[in-house]
Amino acid sequence: MGIATLSIDRPKTAVSSEDRARFEQLVNEHLDSLYGSALRLTRNRTTAEDLVQDTFLKAWRSFHTFQEGTNSRAWLYKILMNAYIDSYRRSSRAPEMVDHEDVGDFYLYAKAQESEQYRRDGDPEAILLSKIMDADVKDALERVPEPFRAAVILADLEEFSYKEIADILDIPIGTVMSRLYRGRRHLQRLLWDYAKRAGYANGDQTKLKPAR
Amino acid sequence: MSDDDCRQLITRIWQYLDGEADEQLCTDLRSHLSKCLPCKQHAEFEMKLRQVIQVKCRGERAPEHLRASLARIVGWTLALVLTLLVGATILNGWVL
Numbered sequence: 001m002g003i004a005t006l007s008i009d010r011p012k013t014a015v016s017s018e019d020r021a022r023f024e025q026l027v028n029e030h031l032d033s034l035y036g037s038a039l040r041l042t043r044n045r046t047t048a049e050d051l052v053q054d055t056f057l058k059a060w061r062s063f064h065t066f067q068e069g070t071n072s073r074a075w076l077y078k079i080l081m082n083a084y085i086d087s088y089r090r091s092s093r094a095p096e097m098v099d100h101e102d103v104g105d106f107y108l109y110a111k112a113q114e115s116e117q118y119r120r121d122g123d124p125e126a127i128l129l130s131k132i133m134d135a136d137v138k139d140a141l142e143r144v145p146e147p148f149r150a151a152v153i154l155a156d157l158e159e160f161s162y163k164e165i166a167d168i169l170d171i172p173i174g175t176v177m178s179r180l181y182r183g184r185r186h187l188q189r190l191l192w193d194y195a196k197r198a199g200y201a202n203g204d205q206t207k208l209k210p211a212r
Numbered sequence: 213m214s215d216d217d218c219r220q221l222i223t224r225i226w227q228y229l230d231g232e233a234d235e236q237l238c239t240d241l242r243s244h245l246s247k248c249l250p251c252k253q254h255a256e257f258e259m260k261l262r263q264v265i266q267v268k269c270r271g272e273r274a275p276e277h278l279r280a281s282l283a284r285i286v287g288w289t290l291a292l293v294l295t296l297l298v299g300a301t302i303l304n305g306w307v308l
Contacts, residue, residue: 031278032272032273035273035274036269036270036272039272040269045275053278053281060286109258112257125253125256129264132264133268135268137264137268156265156266157265180230181226
């Protein structure tokens with residue numbers, strides 16, 4: 001009886017050990033960042049794990065179509081985003097596809113400048129940034145409505161180019177830019193709410209302070 | 213430069229921070245920021261804000277059970293393969 005006759009949990013299709021090694025490397029390289037993005041997208045650890053597992057399962061199945069030398073990270077993210085969009089289309093919980101709130105020309109920077117409290121306490125931008133450093137930025141990002149959140153995650157956290165994002169989400173570059181613009185405005189507005197809740201706010205709140 | 217120009221330019225800071233500004237935009241930005249302090253401060257703020265968002269939202273680590281389950285999917289659990297190979301070698305020795 002030779003070694004070759006022993007069956008070692010082989011996939012149904014013929015896969016070389018080289019393929020396995022390459023795929024293993026792909027998993028090791030991208031698992032953490034895909035999981036992080038999945039977590040921000042789904043806002044739930046179990047759902048994020050399922051999404052990542054589904055992504056790698058699909059990637060493994062179509063690994064033979066993957067061309068060596070092409071952008072493996074973008075390829076995996078495209079699979080992840082397709083699976084994510086499919087899952088929220090299937091699920092009964094409707095995604096927040098419509099941006100109800102008009103964030104207008106909201107700039108966090110302008111808010112910091114306008115805040116009398118910040119001005120009084122010194123450097124308004126530095127104070128605001130330190131407040132944001134203490135804030136739950138993950139939660140704020142997760143509250144940016146879709147489809148804007150996905151664009152912000154891909155650009156700001158994963159640093160994909162506009163062209164790569166357009167390909168991953170299968171949308172024109174102009175749409176990528178407008179989603180990013182809206183998404184970032186939303187995020188800034190949410191971060192301002194956190195900063196206000198953290199105790200520092202505009203002039204109105206200082207009026208409520210007891211006189212010394 | 214009017215306020216409108218400033219506003220238009222600062223929105224393009226994002227494009228610049230995204231590494232998507234062409235040569236013309238880079239030149240325009242550099243020239244404007246060198247003489248407009250409020251825009252320069254705003255640009256610096258946007259850059260720092262981006263860094264804070266990255267620091268706060270990155271660095272997740274996938275749980276070990278997910279790693280293990282992915283290993284099962286592709287069937288490349290090295291330890292298992294090695295055990296089987298060693299086992300098979302010993303078995304092979306006995307049979308022969």
